[in-house]
Amino acid sequence: MIKNICCIGAGYVGGPTMAVIANNCPDIQVNVVDKNIERINQWNAKSLSNLPIYEPGLQEIVKNCRGINLHFSVDLEKNIKKAEIIFISVNTPTKKYGLGAGKASDLKYVEACARQVAKYAKGHTIVIEKSTLPVRTAEVIKTILKSAQNSNNIKKDISFDILSNPEFLAEGTAINDLLNPDRVLIGGDSQKAMNSLSKIYENWVPKEKILFTNLWSSELAKLTANAFLAQRISSINSISALCEATGADVREVARAIGTDSRIGSKFLDSGPGFGGSCFKKDILNLVYISEYFGLKEVAHFWEEVVNLNTWHQHRISKLIIKNLFGTVAGKKICVLGFAFKSNTNDTRESSAIIICKDLLEEGAILFINDPKVEVNQISKDLEKEEFEKLKYLKYEELSNHEGKWCFETDIYKSFENADAVVVLTEWNDYALINWELAANKLRKPGCIFDSRSIVVKEDVINNDLKLWRIGDGYKNED
Ligand code: NAD
Ligand code: UGA
Secondary structure (H helix, E strand, O other): OOOEEEEEOOOOOHHHHHHHHHHHOOOOEEEEEOOOHHHHHHHOOOOHHHOOOOOOOHHHHHHHHEOOOEEEEOOHHHHHHHOOEEEEOOOOOEOOOOOOOOOOEOOHHHHHHHHHHHHHOOOEEEEEEOOOOOOOHHHHHHHHHHHHHHHOHHHOOOEEEEEEOOOOOOOOOHHHHHHOOOOEEEEEOOHHHHHHHHHHHOOOOOHHHEEEEOHHHHHHHHHHHHHHHHHHHHHHHHHHHHHHHHOOEHHHHHHHHHOOOOOOOOOOOOOOOOOOOOHHHHHHHHHHHHHHOOOHHHHHHHHHHHHHHHHHHHHHHHHHHHHOOOOOOOOEEEEEOOOOOOOOOOOOOOHHHHHHHHHHHOOOEEEEEOOOOOHHHHHHHHOOOOOHHHHHOOHHHHHHHOOOEEEOOOHHHHOOOOOEEEEOOOOHHHHOOOHHHHHHHOOOOOEEEEOOOOOOHHHHHOOOOEEEEOOEOOOOOO
């Protein structure tokens, strides 16, 4: 019976995943460690609203087990030493320089973890890849751990099994995804180690949902799943452009094809392009691996999924400019939503970053709102400090501040004299906007750009506002 687990990496995956394990396995002590002390302090914050990540249902679970069998700490040595199972859940970003820069995964954090495990582990330890990794990374981890076994005379009694156990949770629905997963995937070559891990999940996941494969299939399945999901979004977004050109409506097309049980209805929402920390990096990783193995056509096929997404994101900015009579310079635009999707405070690779940057470059004045994203994060993403004073300026004074932005918590206040409203994240608050009230505040003709199809079309149009919706070939005057 496993009694002690350690997870290295207290991020969007490590935190929620370990919280759910602790909550479902009261007999197991779960220690989540991270080198980032600020993040650990946030996980230990007295007020649960100060946890480092926002995820529906997470606070309640942390409240149940924190300090009982769920602990957050920076003490890697102590927690690695006592762990029978160690999850590696650190970030695996795209390499910024060197061989494979721009495509390959940067494995420096994973390698550092393996070295720390090699240094501190005692007895037999099962090391689990929870991070998303290129195929055959387990080989690297094995080599590092083996060299520790062979070279350190004092630690002759240590041994390791390596498993791959990729995570399929999506942000915003992480807790539900962890509690009711479509499957749990375990790859490895030691049946005993695989069974030990499986036993943990069996505390709440039906056994038939736990799949066993070899290590390499498990690693590749994770990349493939993300590539297929992202591919669906690029596919429907490409069709949205065609809908706008032809008079078709992408929502109707999606509904029509989604009823074909071979296609299925999920992941067919056209939007401003996929964001999030993983789709782009995982596909580029797949591209890199394919190139490495000389599979040029395979690499090209997947790279186009990312290229289409980037094109589509800029397409939205261009459409906004075009519909605002060819220029946004000096115009006040309210941006609703900055997170890459709703129900998360994560902005990594958010389409809002590209679209806002494009608009600022064209001289627009942006009033940005998001219910969960912090102002500092937006500054970092836009590589531009907030110009808070904008909020207190009269409309006539605003136009002297082209290319600046501020954060506005009160969306109705931000509508005052605004030329346009751009919805970039599908937060429920935005679906409930009172467009009659908004219409009284906006400058005529008052253009609403809905890249998420969440506003009620009639509410906008009946209040004498102009509406542009993603993939909507119908014009207001039709
Ligand atoms: P993250 O950046 O939120 O968290 C990673 C954490 O690891 C950071 O807090 C960092 O400080 C810590 N870390 C890095 N190196 C360390 C070291 N040597 N010692 C201790 N701590 C260290 O990343 P994330 O979003 O949680 O993603 C982690 C992995 O999971 C990635 O490979 C990602 O592709 C994969 N994944 C992410 C999601 C998601 O929704 N975010 C879903 C499935 C899989
Ligand atoms: C995605 C996968 O869904 C998870 O299974 C995977 O574990 C995770 O990546 C990962 O490896 O990190 P996530 O990025 O959190 O999860 O969120 P998604 O719901 O997949 O959304 C990704 C992006 O696609 C968002 O910008 C979202 O708005 C967009 N999207 C999603 C659409 O534009 N249309 C859709 O129909 C669905």
